[in-house]
Amino acid sequence: MLGHPCPFPPTPADGRSAAKRTITTIVENESDFINDIANRDGKGNRRIRRDHVRFVLPRPLRPHPTIITSESGDFGAIMLCSATAACASLDPGTDPAAGGNQEVNSVSSSPYQGALKELESVFSRLDDAKVDEVVDVIAKARSTVVFGGGRERLQIMGFAMRLYHMGVPVAVEGDMTTPPVGPGDVFLVTVGPGEISTALALIGVAKAAGATVVVITAQPNGRAPRMADLVLHLPAQTMADDQGAAKTSILPMGSLYEGALFVLFEIMVLKLRERVAITPEAMRARHTNLE
Template identity: 65%
Template structure:
């Protein structure tokens, strides 16, 4: 992630909320990160990375965006609970979170949390650890991160 020229991120529903949180923290680290669908998201191409979330393994929007990014020369990364899913099969990089999603919340329960809550919560923790590791690897100070935080709140 830290080597990408630009990083575009996308997720649907509550997974999308976690992806937006990651985009914000990547921006705080000084990386050129944006959320797909925002009016200010630049095009992606060679040297860029598209990070998508597809907990259940696939969403039509995710697959479409991955196709566009790859056609433009960008690399793709999928965050999923289904490493053998369609999105993972098309991705350059796969981050697997072995947690219940809405696709497998019926029958024998693996979590007391409803639908995809376990996966979404695990995303939050994973993303915070990723940010911590990137912060260390890129030698970014807390002061630098704070300087990149908005003052329009």
Template identity: 55%
Template sequence: MTLSDLAARAAGEIRDAVAAIDPAALQGMVEELAQARRIVCYGVGREGLMMRALAMRLYHMGLDAHVVGDMSCPPVGPGDLLVVSAGPGGFSTVEGLIGVARKAGARVACVTAQPQGPAPRAADRVFLIPAQTMANDQGAAATSVLPMGSLFEGAQYLAFELLILSLRDHLGVTPEAMRARHTNLE
């Protein structure tokens, strides 16, 4: 398979995963984010990188957005939203943070490919991205040309950008306002 063939297959897989997202679930996430007083994002590994990218875009939208583990991350409480990523359905750190957030009165949204996992079952809102993760990357279940959980992570990136476009429209934020919040320290 040529590089061009691999790229086309990988891009098609990401496109198909994002196209399979329930529009009502995307709209539910838009509303959840728009209503939150403060938003804190968390994920492990490469999913964590996608959650950091989402937090950055939420900040560009003018929302009070943070990443768990950053020194400037505030506590969560009533009116706040913890957005976690658990592609395979659960991670011990994600489940622990869900417990802390819920005890503090915050709502929880979980981005996942495995909605029956412990993390999405403990969340108030589930945002399902139907894509291969490390929960199903071996044997007959493995269908992606991409390794391990890369399909889910790539689909997260695209889904989050589309989520931001919908949120931008919902909140009436202009592209110019987003750009004005971009750092000048690069």
């Protein structure tokens, strides 16, 4: 990123001297600013706390690239300007277009972008050919029974609902109407951390009965995927790696994996819809009216 002088010096909101070192840079997007400049002073030292940085101009008024100047201390004024507009020296958390009292597009909104980028990273590493294998197995199965624990269960139950809408025989493990599984059936399991005791027990029962076991997981070397006939690796943080140096997501615990499951299942629905040749109208006609 390139430095660029700003024509107007910042005026600290707390009345301190404006002679302190400032950071002025041209950034192509907000995430560059948050991830780099917002955390470093002119010597590369991390000085500015992320939660004290504010983007104070509404997006429609913010030209690209944006020239951003900030005082290098923990607190202070932040200046945003462009080559064609005068800079605005203002206190973090204020919006000059709204009279200086309204926070606009602050760092508090940046987790949305962060979470979306993390999901993008998950799917950039997903083996789509393996997804097609799972779709093919489900399409050919006599019936599919699904299982997941905790919040993963919510996601796979939603997938089961869509399978029903497509006319694909399906049941959710634990329901009173769940049929027995055997040869020709699929037991589809999501177990992000690689193992939970319930999943291990049920996989053992399904395999002993002759069903095909498909496991979706973020830990392909876990005990559950090692028992499976087919494994789909969904590379996202779970409770197996959400602490200490292993933690990679801004989201808590297994939320990234669970969110990725939702997206994965919706794409699988699209693939299955073509595979079983059912129209959106036919799916909609199978939606319950008891709501």
